[in-house]
Amino acid sequence: MxxxxxxxxxxxxxxxxxxxxxxxxxxxxxRADYEMFGLRGETAQLEAGVLRYLMTAAGRFETWLAAKHVRRRA
Ligand SMILES: [Zn+2]
Known part of the structure; x- marks a missing residue:
């Protein structure tokens, strides 16, 4: 062999x-690149999960609230 x-x-x-x-x-x-490569499936699912959450009523509210906080600081 x-x-x-x-x-x-x-x-x-x-x-x-x-x-x-x-x-x-x-x-x-x-090492970091190698570990991220091993986690590529999970990171792709995380991004899709966050996008799904942001489309819900609670997610839209949090998006609105975050934008309001940012505008207040500016
Ligand atoms: Zn090594």
């Missing part, structure tokens, strides 16, 4: 040379 020299880091997803795996340090930016 063919075994690749490189493997994905389980924490940040970076392609890491197996012989240098112990020297690998995860980049915080890379």
């Amino acid at each position: 063919f075994r690749s020299r490189f493997m994905p880091c389980p924490v940040c997803g970076a392609s890491v040379d197996r012989t240098a795996l112990r020297e690998h340090e995860c980049s915080p930016e890379r």
Whole structure:
């Protein structure tokens, strides 16, 4: 069986040379991108859920109230 020299880091997803795996340090930016990629389904559902809520009576009221607060501060 063919075994690749490189493997994905389980924490940040970076392609890491197996012989240098112990020297690998995860980049915080890379790790955040990797985690956000793993959560892409949930973030898409969250956006749709917020939009659905904003179409309800309570959501429309909160939108109106927030705009009123913003206008008051200006
Ligand atoms: Zn890593």
